[in-house]
Amino acid sequence: MKNFIDRVPVNPNRYKITNESGGISYATIEREDNASVVGTALNREAFMALQGMEASNTAFDADGNIIEKYSTGVLLTTFRSNGDVVETFADGSGQTITKTTKFNSDGSISEVIS
Incomplete structure (x- = not known):
């Protein structure tokens, strides 16, 4: 951790810009690339969340699903009748990512991200 x-x-x-002659000047550099997607900020909040250190509200549904609400979106965990565990995260913009965990008959575990 x-x-x-x-x-x-x-x-x-x-x-700070140091010329070959040793002279020093300063410049402020700003992005001016007109990004079509801003991207995910790499900051304390993001890195702490990667480690599971993020505030959430968790609810357990009568059907066995688990719903975890975070400031960045909602994680729905579903337990399928075949034993698979499906975790789907939806962010505020509508993008989703799903991880399916399968417990194989040989004792191994397979995970698929989609």
Whole structure:
């Protein structure tokens, strides 16, 4: 387990440029790439969530499903009659990712991400 800490610069995006002659100047660099998708922030919140350190509200349904609500979306865990465990995470934008865990007859476990 690692407790990640966000870096907090006094001068965000500021870089020191040293010329070949040894002269120093400073520049502020900003992205201007018109990204069509911003992407996931790599920060303390994201890294702590990867380790399971994230606040949630959990409910157990009468049908055996488990619903976990996070600030980033909802995780639904379903137990199928064949023994498979299906976990589906849906974020606020409607994107989903599913992990199916299968307990094989030879004692091995298979996991498929879709």
